Amino acid sequence: MTDKVNFGDQLVSPEEKTRRVGAVFSSVARRYDVMNDLMSGGMHRVWKDRFVARVKPRPGEHILDMAGGTGDVAFRMVRRGAQVTVADINADMLEVGKARAERRGLTGLDWHVENAEALSFADAGFDAYTIVFGIRNVTDIPAALRESYRVLKRGGRFFCMEFSSSDWPGFSTLYESYASTVIPRIGKVVAQDEESYRYLVESIRRFPRPETFKRMIADAGFVRPSAEPMLGGLVTIHSGWKI
Ligand code: SAM
Numbered sequence: 069m070t071d072k073v074n075f076g077d078q079l080v081s082p083e084e085k086t087r088r089v090g091a092v093f094s095s096v097a098r099r100y101d102v103m104n105d106l107m108s109g110g111m112h113r114v115w116k117d118r119f120v121a122r123v124k125p126r127p128g129e130h131i132l133d134m135a136g137g138t139g140d141v142a143f144r145m146v147r148r149g150a151q152v153t154v155a156d157i158n159a160d161m162l163e164v165g166k167a168r169a170e171r172r173g174l175t176g177l178d179w180h181v182e183n184a185e186a187l188s189f190a191d192a193g194f195d196a197y198t199i200v201f202g203i204r205n206v207t208d209i210p211a212a213l214r215e216s217y218r219v220l221k222r223g224g225r226f227f228c229m230e231f232s233s234s235d236w237p238g239f240s241t242l243y244e245s246y247a248s249t250v251i252p253r254i255g256k257v258v259a260q261d262e263e264s265y266r267y268l269v270e271s272i273r274r275f276p277r278p279e280t281f282k283r284m285i286a287d288a289g290f291v292r293p294s295a296e297p298m299l300g301g302l303v304t305i306h307s308g309w310k311i
Contacts, residue, residue, distance in 0.1 A: 076270030085207045092264040097160040099259040100138055106254050107249035115303050119229045122305055125150035129195040134184050135202020146176040155182035173273040184212040189219045196225040204275040212300055213288035220310045231272040278304045
C-alpha cells in the first residue's frame with residue numbers, strides 16, 4: 069500500500085499514526101516538562117527564548133501557538149503582551165498547560181483541542197502562527213502548512229522550530245548516539261516509558277532536512293521562506309510571510 073506513513077521507523081496507516089502520536093503525548097504529558105529539561109540539559113529553554121525573540125510578539129497581537137502542548141512557548145509570548153491561543157490535538161497536554169498557567173497567574177491565554185491539519189478557526193484571524201517541536205508529529209504536514217496560511221491575516225508571520233541534523237563534523241555522530249541510546253533510557257527511568265521516547269528520537273531523524281522544509285513552506289504560499297540553523301544546526305527556526 070502506498071498510503072502508509074512513518075510512525076518513527078514503522079510504517080502505519082495515517083489514522084493509526086495520528087492515534088499513536090496521541091497515545092505518546094498522553095503517556096508523556098505529566099512528565100513532559102521535566103523530561104525536556106533532562107533530555108536537553110535545559111537547552112530547550114534557551115532555544116525557546118531565542119525562538120520567541122525571533123517572533124517578536126507585540127502587545128495586542130493575536131498569536132496561534134499550534135501544537136502548544138504544556139504552554140512553554142505561549143507563556144513566553146503572553147509575557148510580552150500578546151494574546152495567545154494555544155491549540156493542540158492532545159487534551160492531556162493542554163490540561164497540564166492550563167494548570168501551569170494558573171499556578172503562574174498568567175492571563176491572555178485560551179486553550180483549544182485542534183488538529184493542525186484541519187483547524188476550526190476562521191480565515192485570516194491571527195497575526196502570527198507558531199509551532200515548536202510539533203510539526204514533525206503531524207501526519208499530513210503540507211495540510212498543516214496550508215491551514216497555517218489560511219488562518220493568518222495578510223502580513224501574518226509563520227514561525228516553526230524543529231530539530232534538524234547538525235552539520236558540524238563529529239557532532240552529528242555524537243548527537244546520533246546520544247539520541248538513540250541515552251534519551252530512550254532517560255525515558256525508561258524517569259517516565260517509565262522507553263517506547264514513547266524512542267518514537268520521539270525516530271521522528272526527529274525522519275523530519276525533512278531544512279532546505280526541503282523551506283520548500284514546503286513556500287509551497288503552502290508563504291513568501292521569503294527561511295531556515296536559520298541554531299547551535300550547529302541541531303535546531304532550525306523556519307519562517308515565512310503571508311502577503
Ligand atoms: N510546543 C510545545 C513545546 O515546545 O514544549 C510542545 C511540543 S510536543 C514535543 C509536540 C506536541 O505536538 C504535543 O503536544 C502533541 O500533542 C502535538 N501534536 C502532535 N500532532 C498534532 C496535530 N496533528 N495537531 C496538533 N497538535 C499535534
